[in-house]
Amino acid sequence: MKTVAAYLGKAAPEKEPQVATVRCGGSCEKRPRINAYDGVTSCAVAASLYGGETGCTYGCLGYGDCVTVCNFDAIAINPETRLPEVDFDKCTACGACVKACPKSIIELRKKWPKQRAVYVACMSKDKGAVVMKACKAGCIGCGKCEKVCPFGAITIQNNLAFIDSWKCKLCRKCVNECPTGAIRLVGMEPLPKEPKAAPASKQTSAAGEKPASEEKKTEKTES
Secondary structure, eight states: OHHHHHHTTOOOOOOOOEEEEEOOOOOTTTSOBSSOOOSOSOHHHHHHHOSOSBSOSSSOOOSOHHHHHOSSSOEEEOTTTOOEEEOTTTOOOOOHHHHHOTTOOEEEEEOOGGGOEEEEOOOOOSOHHHHHHHOTTSOOOOOHHHHHOTTSOEEEETTEEEEOTTTOOOOOHHHHHOSSOOEEEESSOOOOOOOOOOOOOOSOOTTOOOOHHHHHHHHHHHO
């Protein structure tokens, strides 16, 4: 781009590397099928007819339109999960898969070094109770991740959490807070969970003072 721009007497803008990211974690295990589709194996065709084989109308259809349009062999459908997986090394962020997905679950996000990433693998805008019936890995919009993020990188809109990859510092605090595992962590280990605080001791304090309840019992005995 810089060579072409120089030849044309223009300046090529600097751009951070990006990578295609599949924002759906509804695998076969987490998002069971409730009907069977018997038609053209195309996401675009299936999406024009109905919501899909599962109870979630926002999730991946799994017919591989994104795989078909990729000229770099960077996307493949996992046969076990029936979800597309992106090879970060091969992806050029051309955006062809983004345009091909009728559910808009693929987006271009910041490419971190060592293939690291933190993102919400869900696009459902339904309320929490509806989401949980359709997919056990969906975002329920509880807001716990938003409260714990120290960088203001997470926002909740329409019952769905979104992590801004340009504000995120990969601190990973949000991962442990998510009750459904909708926040996907790639290329890193999660933070160790902090142990729960032990309940306050009812025994005599270090100063030798007795609890108020024991003092009252002593007073009654003496009287």
